[in-house]
Amino acid sequence: MHGKNRLSRSESPAKIGIVHFGPGAFFRAFSAIYTDDVLQEHGGDWGIAAVSLKSPTTRDQLAEQDNLYTAVELAESGKKERVVRSISSVFVAPEDPGAIVDLLSVDNVKLVTLTITEKGYCHSPATGDLNGDHEDIIHDLKNLSEPKSAIGFLVAGLARRWRAGQAPFTIVSCDNLPSNGQVLRKLVLQFAKLVDKELAKWIDRNAKFPSTMVDRITPATTAQDVEELENSTGFYDPACVVHEPFRQWVIEDDFVAERPAWEMAGAQFVTSVDAHELMKLRCLNGTHSSLAYLGYLAGYVTIAEVSNNSSFAAFCLGLWRDEILPTLPQPEGEDLNAYCKGLLARYQNAAIRHKTWQIAMDGSQKLPQRILGTISDNLANGIVPKGLCLAVAAWIRYVGGIDEQGKEIDVRDPLAFTLKQLLDAAGSAQEKVQSILEVSEIFDSRLANNPVFLRELVDAYQRIEALGVEATIEAHINA
Ligand code: CS2
Numbered sequence: 001m002h003g004k005n006r007l008s009r010s011e012s013p014a015k016i017g018i019v020h021f022g023p024g025a026f027f028r029a030f031s032a033i034y035t036d037d038v039l040q041e042h043g044g045d046w047g048i049a050a051v052s053l054k055s056p057t058t059r060d061q062l063a064e065q066d067n068l069y070t071a072v073e074l075a076e077s078g079k080k081e082r083v084v085r086s087i088s089s090v091f092v093a094p095e096d097p098g099a100i101v102d103l104l105s106v107d108n109v110k111l112v113t114l115t116i117t118e119k120g121y122c123h124s125p126a127t128g129d130l131n132g133d134h135e136d137i138i139h140d141l142k143n144l145s146e147p148k149s150a151i152g153f154l155v156a157g158l159a160r161r162w163r164a165g166q167a168p169f170t171i172v173s174c175d176n177l178p179s180n181g182q183v184l185r186k187l188v189l190q191f192a193k194l195v196d197k198e199l200a201k202w203i204d205r206n207a208k209f210p211s212t213m214v215d216r217i218t219p220a221t222t223a224q225d226v227e228e229l230e231n232s233t234g235f236y237d238p239a240c241v242v243h244e245p246f247r248q249w250v251i252e253d254d255f256v257a258e259r260p261a262w263e264m265a266g267a268q269f270v271t272s273v274d275a276h277e278l279m280k281l282r283c284l285n286g287t288h289s290s291l292a293y294l295g296y297l298a299g300y301v302t303i304a305e306v307s308n309n310s311s312f313a314a315f316c317l318g319l320w321r322d323e324i325l326p327t328l329p330q331p332e333g334e335d336l337n338a339y340c341k342g343l344l345a346r347y348q349n350a351a352i353r354h355k356t357w358q359i360a361m362d363g364s365q366k367l368p369q370r371i372l373g374t375i376s377d378n379l380a381n382g383i384v385p386k387g388l389c390l391a392v393a394a395w396i397r398y399v400g401g402i403d404e405q406g407k408e409i410d411v412r413d414p415l416a417f418t419l420k421q422l423l424d425a426a427g428s429a430q431e432k433v434q435s436i437l438e439v440s441e442i443f444d445s446r447l448a449n450n451p452v453f454l455r456e457l458v459d460a461y462q463r464i465e466a467l468g469v470e471a472t473i474e475a476h477i478n479a
Contacts, residue, residue, distance in 0.1 A: 004236035009066035013088035014047030023050035029243035036086035037265035047088030104157025118365035181211035210252035275331035290391035292359035307347035393460035
């Protein structure tokens with residue numbers, strides 16, 4: 001890409017105070033911007049060292065532009081671009097894992113933040129326990145000076161600080177998991193116990209794992225986004241991100257030491273985020289995944305397309321009203337009905353091309369906290385949540401790997417192979433559903449053994465097979 005105009009910095013980047021794992025689009029469109037807002041307003045030693053656990057792509061792209069990049073806000077009324085300056089350096093962990101452990105032991109590093117997606121936690125989503133069979137976990141327990149997983153790095157960094165008599169850092173999970181701080185604490189402690197029981201005790205007493213609720217719709221950047229940005233600003237920026245105008249960050253106020261004044265940028269600090277998190281995971285991510293599987297099968301490419309279809313919009317409104325909202329506690333300061341109305345408008349924003357295929361990824365890691373918990377709560381209240389069961393049936397149909405036109409689906413999921421094998425080996429709809437319910441990483445035993453759930457799921461699967469998704473949705477909303 002010779003001769004292209006790239007962003008460049010005249011000031012020196014801020015001193016590193018935050019190590020961030022997972023420098024993907026969501027991080028660059030979200031927490032990096034909150035930190036950038038704080039740095040622009042107040043300065044401070046809150047520069048971010050972004051660590052990629054796998055690929056060098058983002059590092060290589062950012063290296064050509066002094067670690068600056070453009071965030072493009074997409075509203076139906078038009079675009080707004082801004083240059084984000086909060087990333088001070090980028091590391092690629094596999095190139096030199098020891099350097100990351102060194103970085104984690106720097107005194108000025110007060111925070112470690114993570115956007116590593118659900119599967120990055122190397123746990124069983126159904127139980128929240130560390131997956132001891134995960135190859136990275138097995139590797140890291142044997143080679144803690146050169147870890148591969150985020151959990152391995154966190155424990156290696158904390159171990160170094162413990163031995164040196166330093167204070168620990170605060171670890172802030174920014175992934176879509178319920179009580180994400182608690183989940184991460186449990187995983188770190190389970191891993192640390194296998195390394196050294198005294199270390200685990202020290203972490204338990206001294207480290208902090210605030211839970212957070214994070215929200216901003218950020219579709220994967222496309223070549224077209226990069227091209228349009230270059231046409232409008234004159235800068236070639238392959239690391240640019242595109243995102244919706246909305247953002248919300250609710251953070252449990254529980255830190256070891258100082259932190260950036262993210263509240264200046266609109267973050268909400270609260271004593272417990274659980275109710276906010278449940279609202280967001282069940283209302284947003286639950287319907288996002290439902291629309292993704294049903295929409296993909298019915299031939300819709302983006303969430304905007306499927307949610308602008310009046311039947312799917314009615315389906316979605318019905319999910320909130322009848323199946324999701326009745327299961328939620330009231331989060332402080334939120335109007336749940338207005339929240340869901342706002343969600344539909346966000347989905348319908350046609351400036352955002354968020355692919356159903358992208359959201360459909362990693363369903364095995366997402367379904368428990370997005371949909372299955374809501375189903376369990378309904379069943380416990382004696383209600384059969386027919387709409388959400390349709391969504392789960394669509395997911396089963398989706399991971400079967402063939403769409404309604406008979407075309408192959410590129411299923412991306414750590415359990416894709418297992419799921420497909422189970423489905424291929426089963427004959428009837430009943431057998432297929434039953435074999436999937438036996439996957440204990442996804443379905444807890446109570447739900448898996450619930451006869452009402454099984455019956456409803458088989459019925460939903462059969463309806464989708466017989467009528468197709470579109471007619472099934474139509475019948476559902478008119479029932
Ligand atoms: C989406 C989320 O890809 C997905 O699974 O549901 O990334 C969603 O866009 C964000 O959580 C919105 O905050």
